[in-house]
Amino acid sequence: MTAFVLVAGCFTDARIWHEVAEGLRESGAEVHPVTLTGMGDRREEAGSGVDLETHIEDVLRVLDGVAAPEAVIVGHDYGIHPVLGAADRRPERIRRVVYLDAGMPRDGDTALQSVTDQEIRARVLDPAEGDGPFVAAPASAEEWRRWGSTEGLTDEALARLTRLAAPQPVGTLTRPLRLSGAGAGLPNTGVLCTGSGLNIALIEDMVATGLPQFQVLARPEVTFFELATGHWPMLSCPEELTAVLLAAARDEGHRITATAEVPSYLRPFVLDVPERPRERVGRVDLYLPDRAVADGPRPAVLFVHGGPVPVELRPTPRDWPVFVGYAGHAARLGVVGATVDHRLHGLDDYPLAAEDVAEAVALLRADPRVDAERIAVWYFSGGGLLLADALADPPSWLRCVAASYPVLAPLPAWGAVDRRFRPAEAVAGAGRLPLVLTRAGLENAEIAATVEEFLTAAKECGAEVEVIDVPEGRHAFDTIDDPERVRDAVERAMRSVVARLLG
Structure with missing residues (x-):
C-alpha cells in the first residue's frame, strides 16, 4: 500500500x-x-516562537505515525521546506519527495527567498512595517495573486481558500532550512503548474546549458509532470493532481536527458574568429584592435554574460568561447571588445552585477586607448534584466545597447528580483538610444513572452529597436545551434552595433 x-x-x-x-x-x-502548528484548527497554538523547525517537527510526527514502511511526501509551495527538513532526518522512511509548484531550497535557504513580491518581503523583514510575528493571510483574489497564480480557480474556490486561510508565522519564512545531505539522493518528482511560468521545456533548456546546478534535474530518479493550472492545483484540478501523485508513486513521469559531455557554454563560437591576445584588468578582459594605439582612441563594446552562474563554476564566463569570440570579433571589426565576470550568482545578486557592469564601463572609459564617448553594452540571456539601468537614463557616451536571446522580465518561477530590473518599464526613458535585439525564433515560451512585453512597451514609447530574428535559433543559439543557421544573424548584429559606434 502506498502512503x-x-x-x-x-x-x-x-x-x-x-x-x-x-x-x-x-x-x-x-x-x-x-496541519502545521498555528494553522487551521491548530490556530490557537500559534505564537511568536513558531518557526520552520516547529513545522519540521510536525511533519516528523506525522511521518513517524505512517503505517507503511515508506511514504511519498508532498510539499506544496512553502510546504517543501518542512518536507525537506523531515526527509533529511528520516530518509529511510521516504519513498519519493514531490515538489508541488515549489522551489528547490538548499541548505541555508529561507522560504522568504522564494517570495516574489518585494513589498511582502519588505514587510516580513521590517516588523515595524509588517504584521508583527505573523504575515496576514490574503483576503481577496488580488492579494492571493501576489502569492501565486490563481489561474484555474473558480470564485467559489477562491472564497474557500480565503475562508480556510490563517496568518503565517514569520519565523516559518525567515528561519533557514538546515540540511545535512542525508536526503540528497532520494527520488524526486517535480509537479510544474504552467500558470506559474515553469514547464518541462524550460527545465530541459536549463539542463541543456550544462551548468552544474541544473544537472541534478537529469538524474534518472528525478521525474516531472505538468499541470495546466495555477499555484493551487489541489483546488483547481484535484482529479488531475490525484492522478499525477499516483503516477509519481509508481516512478512514472518525464525524465530529462543528461547534457552532453561538453556543456553548451564551452562549445565553439558560431563565427570563425582567430585567437587574439587579451589584457586582464580585475574582472574585465580587453581585446584591442590591431592598430588601436596608432589610430587613436577607439570605441568599445562591453559584453555582459547572463546567469545566474554558480560562484564556483570554472571556467568563468569571460573564458567561455562564446564571449571570447564576440569580443575578439569586435576587435577584428575595429573597436575594443571587452568582457566582464560580474557577480550574478543568485537571483538576489542583480544589484551586485549592475555594480560590476558599471565599474567595467568606468574602467573602459578611463583607458586612453578607448574613446570614452563611444561605448556600447551588449547583454545576454538572464543578464538582460541589467539592461534596465542603461535604458532608464542613458548617458551621452552610451551610443548603443544590444541584447541576444535576453530575459527581459523576471520569470514567474524566479522568485524575488529587485524592482529596479524591469526593462519594459525602463524603456520609456531610453529616448533615441538605439537597441539591437537578436531574437530566437524557437525561444522558450516564458522567455519569449518577456521579449514581446518589452517590444510592445518600446513601440508605445517610440524607442528605436532593431530586431534581428533567428527563425531556427534556440536560446543560446550562438553555442548550441548549427552555425550555418545562425551565423548570418550573429554577424548582422555585430556589424549593426559596430556601425553605430563608428558612425
Missing part, C-alpha cells in the same frame, strides 16, 4: 487537500494531510 504525506503551503492546512486525499484513499492509499 502519502501531504504538506500545504503558506496560510493553508490539511483541509485544502480534501478532494485529493479522498481520491488517493479511493485508490487504496494511506493518506496523511498535515
Whole structure:
C-alpha cells in the first residue's frame, strides 16, 4: 500500500487537500494531510516562537505515525521546506519527495527567498512595517495573486481558500532550512503548474546549458509532470493532481536527458574568429584592435554574460568561447571588445552585477586607448534584466545597447528580483538610444513572452529597436545551434552595433 504525506503551503492546512486525499484513499492509499502548528484548527497554538523547525517537527510526527514502511511526501509551495527538513532526518522512511509548484531550497535557504513580491518581503523583514510575528493571510483574489497564480480557480474556490486561510508565522519564512545531505539522493518528482511560468521545456533548456546546478534535474530518479493550472492545483484540478501523485508513486513521469559531455557554454563560437591576445584588468578582459594605439582612441563594446552562474563554476564566463569570440570579433571589426565576470550568482545578486557592469564601463572609459564617448553594452540571456539601468537614463557616451536571446522580465518561477530590473518599464526613458535585439525564433515560451512585453512597451514609447530574428535559433543559439543557421544573424548584429559606434 502506498502512503502519502501531504504538506500545504503558506496560510493553508490539511483541509485544502480534501478532494485529493479522498481520491488517493479511493485508490487504496494511506493518506496523511498535515496541519502545521498555528494553522487551521491548530490556530490557537500559534505564537511568536513558531518557526520552520516547529513545522519540521510536525511533519516528523506525522511521518513517524505512517503505517507503511515508506511514504511519498508532498510539499506544496512553502510546504517543501518542512518536507525537506523531515526527509533529511528520516530518509529511510521516504519513498519519493514531490515538489508541488515549489522551489528547490538548499541548505541555508529561507522560504522568504522564494517570495516574489518585494513589498511582502519588505514587510516580513521590517516588523515595524509588517504584521508583527505573523504575515496576514490574503483576503481577496488580488492579494492571493501576489502569492501565486490563481489561474484555474473558480470564485467559489477562491472564497474557500480565503475562508480556510490563517496568518503565517514569520519565523516559518525567515528561519533557514538546515540540511545535512542525508536526503540528497532520494527520488524526486517535480509537479510544474504552467500558470506559474515553469514547464518541462524550460527545465530541459536549463539542463541543456550544462551548468552544474541544473544537472541534478537529469538524474534518472528525478521525474516531472505538468499541470495546466495555477499555484493551487489541489483546488483547481484535484482529479488531475490525484492522478499525477499516483503516477509519481509508481516512478512514472518525464525524465530529462543528461547534457552532453561538453556543456553548451564551452562549445565553439558560431563565427570563425582567430585567437587574439587579451589584457586582464580585475574582472574585465580587453581585446584591442590591431592598430588601436596608432589610430587613436577607439570605441568599445562591453559584453555582459547572463546567469545566474554558480560562484564556483570554472571556467568563468569571460573564458567561455562564446564571449571570447564576440569580443575578439569586435576587435577584428575595429573597436575594443571587452568582457566582464560580474557577480550574478543568485537571483538576489542583480544589484551586485549592475555594480560590476558599471565599474567595467568606468574602467573602459578611463583607458586612453578607448574613446570614452563611444561605448556600447551588449547583454545576454538572464543578464538582460541589467539592461534596465542603461535604458532608464542613458548617458551621452552610451551610443548603443544590444541584447541576444535576453530575459527581459523576471520569470514567474524566479522568485524575488529587485524592482529596479524591469526593462519594459525602463524603456520609456531610453529616448533615441538605439537597441539591437537578436531574437530566437524557437525561444522558450516564458522567455519569449518577456521579449514581446518589452517590444510592445518600446513601440508605445517610440524607442528605436532593431530586431534581428533567428527563425531556427534556440536560446543560446550562438553555442548550441548549427552555425550555418545562425551565423548570418550573429554577424548582422555585430556589424549593426559596430556601425553605430563608428558612425
